[in-house]
Structure formats: C-alpha cells, structure tokens
Amino acid sequence: MSVSEFPSWLMPSFSSLVQRLCSGTLPHALLLTGQKGIGKQRFAEALMRAVCCEEPDKEGFACQQCRSCQLINAGSHPDVKSINPVETGKIISIDQIRALNQYVLLKAQLSGNKVAVISPAEKMNIASSNSLLKTLEEPPAHSLLILVTDRPAMLPATIRSRCQNITLSKPSVDVGTQWLKTYIDSPKDHLELLLALADGAPFEAIKLADNELLKHRDKMLSDLEGLIRGQNDPVSIAEAWLKVSMSDSLYWLQRWVEDLIRLKSSENLPDIKNSDVRERLQRVGLLWNLKSLFSFYDQLCETIRLCETSCNPQMLLEDLLIFWVNR
Ligand SMILES: [Zn+2]
Numbered sequence: 001m002s003v004s005e006f007p008s009w010l011m012p013s014f015s016s017l018v019q020r021l022c023s024g025t026l027p028h029a030l031l032l033t034g035q036k037g038i039g040k041q042r043f044a045e046a047l048m049r050a051v052c053c054e055e056p057d058k059e060g061f062a063c064q065q066c067r068s069c070q071l072i073n074a075g076s077h078p079d080v081k082s083i084n085p086v087e088t089g090k091i092i093s094i095d096q097i098r099a100l101n102q103y104v105l106l107k108a109q110l111s112g113n114k115v116a117v118i119s120p121a122e123k124m125n126i127a128s129s130n131s132l133l134k135t136l137e138e139p140p141a142h143s144l145l146i147l148v149t150d151r152p153a154m155l156p157a158t159i160r161s162r163c164q165n166i167t168l169s170k171p172s173v174d175v176g177t178q179w180l181k182t183y184i185d186s187p188k189d190h191l192e193l194l195l196a197l198a199d200g201a202p203f204e205a206i207k208l209a210d211n212e213l214l215k216h217r218d219k220m221l222s223d224l225e226g227l228i229r230g231q232n233d234p235v236s237i238a239e240a241w242l243k244v245s246m247s248d249s250l251y252w253l254q255r256w257v258e259d260l261i262r263l264k265s266s267e268n269l270p271d272i273k274n275s276d277v278r279e280r281l282q283r284v285g286l287l288w289n290l291k292s293l294f295s296f297y298d299q300l301c302e303t304i305r306l307c308e309t310s311c312n313p314q315m316l317l318e319d320l321l322i323f324w325v326n327r
Contacts, residue, residue, distance in 0.1 A: 018060030028139035037204030234321035
C-alpha cells in the first residue's frame with residue numbers, strides 16, 4: 001500500500017503514529033476505534049506493515065520489496081500475527097490469547113518488531129480479556145498489539161485503560177464521494193446516496209453498491225407500505241426478509257425508522273439518508289406519531305441486540321412487523 005492507495009482521511013492519524021514509530025515512542029498497545037466501514041482494518045494493516053518493513057518510504061508505508069514485506073505478502077512472516085474469531089461472529093478464545101501471550105514473549109526473528117492485530121477485539125470474552133491483561137501490563141520490548149473495534153464500550157475498562165486509544169474519523173461527504181468514484185462507476189448523486197446510507201463510512205458504502213442489497217432495500221419499503229395497506233401479512237414478510245438476510249433487513253429497517261423520526265421531528269426539510277424516497281417516507285410518516293416511532297425504534301435496537309444471542313430471528317422479525325401494523 002502506498003500513499004495514493006491509502007484512504008486520505010486516515011492519513012493524519014497514520015502520519016502521527018509513523019512519527020512516533022520513527023522516534024521510538026510508539027506505545028506497546030493501541031486501541032483502534034471508529035465507526036464500522038471507515039477503514040480501521042486497512043489502517044491496522046498499513047501500520048503493521050510499516051512497523052515490520054526494513055525500508056519504509058518517506059510517508060512511512062512499507063516498501064513491498066524487502067524480505068519482511070515479501071514474507072507478509074506470502075502470509076508467512078514469523079513476527080506478525082492476526083487474532084480473529086475462528087468462525088465469524090464467535091468469540092476470541094482464551095486459548096488464542098494464551099498462544100498470543102507466549103508468542104510476544106519470544107524474540108523477534110526478523111526486523112526486531114513483533115506485531116499482533118486482534119480484531120474485532122470486543123469478541124474477546126472475560127477470560128480472554130483477563131488473559132491479555134498480563135501482556136498489556138508487562139509488554140515485552142519491541143512488541144506492538146493493535147486492538148481493532150467499532151464497539152470499544154464492550155471491552156473491559158481494564159483493557160481500554162492499558163491501550164493508547166486512536167479514534168479514526170469518517171471523511172467529509174466530498175472526500176468520501178471522491179474516493180468512492182475510484183471504485184464505483186456511478187453518477188455523483190448516487191455515490192452521495194450510498195455514502196449517506198452507509199452513515200458516511202466509505203467501505204460500507206462500497207458494500208451497499210451491491211445491487212442485490214439495494215434491491216432488498218426497495219423491496220422492504222414496498223413491503224412496509226403493503227403492510228400498512230393490509231395487502232400482506234407480517235409472518236410471510238418476516239420469512240421473506242429472513243431468507244435474504246436478517247442483518248441486512250435490520251440494517252435497512254433501522255435506516256428507514258431513523259429517517260421517519262427525522263421527518264417527524266422537523267417542520268422543515270431535514271436531511272435524511274434515504275433521500276431518493278423522501279416522499280414515500282413522508283406518506284408513511286403521516287400514519288405514525290413520534291412517540292410510537294421511538295418505541296418502535298427501541299424494540300428494533302433490542303432486536304438487533306437479541307440477534308447476537310440465540311433468539312429465534314423469525315419471531316423477532318414478526319414481532320417488529322406486528323408492531324408496525326398496529327403502531
Ligand atoms: Zn519493506
């Protein structure tokens with residue numbers, strides 16, 4: 001990765017850490033936080049490569065040529081480790097952290113630095129976190145732990161307080177749209193819509209550019225309108241949404257309801273995320289009062305939380321849609 005490939009909005013934070021790396025004042029543990037989809041993984045990887053590279057360029061990016069860079073590219077660098085849940089959504093186990101604790105104690109085999117990236121860090125359970133504390137309290141020299149999370153509040157305070165917090169920010173709309181243009185061949189207003197739907201996070205916006213996802217969003221709004229008119233029923237709609245994806249369905253539902261709340265809360269034309277369907281949302285909004293919308297939003301947030309446990313998703317969605325009908 002070079003400066004031209006690196007997300008420009010992350011550059012100030014990257015440069016500041018590179019300076020500390022050069023002056024030998026980089027902390028032993030960093031907690032990399034910020035909204036989902038703004039480039040935390042890319043940032044962590046660039047930093048990990050910079051720390052290991054033998055001849056980084058003047059901006060601090062790895063050279064891609066030296067032995068260390070080649071080993072990283074081949075996935076066989078002995079001083080680099082990534083700790084992730086073995087299965088998506090599962091925890092980072094205490095055994096994984098114990099192995100990490102052992103690993104950082106060993107002397108580095110190449111450039112002298114050992115780096116481990118733990119992501120998503122909030123997937124460590126209490127036992128894993130406690131096990132990591134030992135390393136955070138007495139970090140071996142020439143070791144760097146990078147904890148990546150978009151939910152730092154889920155980490156124990158004992159972990160957070162032993163890491164240097166680096167919060168990454170999202171780009172301005174102009175910078176984000178400009179960056180998206182290099183990946184997605186679409187008119188500017190469509191790119192702005194994608195960025196707004198992704199709450200300003202460019203990497204999320206790229207995912208949303210997937211036509212199937214946008215089609216699901218359109219279908220969902222039609223389903224919600226149909227429910228209001230009594231043309232369909234909550235059970236079959238929940239089934240259909242679930243077939244596409246529970247998490248995508250909840251994501252869009254959350255975006256719709258946030259926009260409905262914005263529309264109901266302001267007499268003027270408020271900025272909304274789903275700006276392409278403002279009039280349809282305004283019509284739906286006429287049938288709700290603000291208090292009920294907030295109650296619906298609370299239940300939606302609770303559903304999102306429960307989805308991370310073993311609750312029955314079909315029933316959770318049905319409950320939400322029944323609320324929608326009875327509002
Ligand atoms: Zn290199």
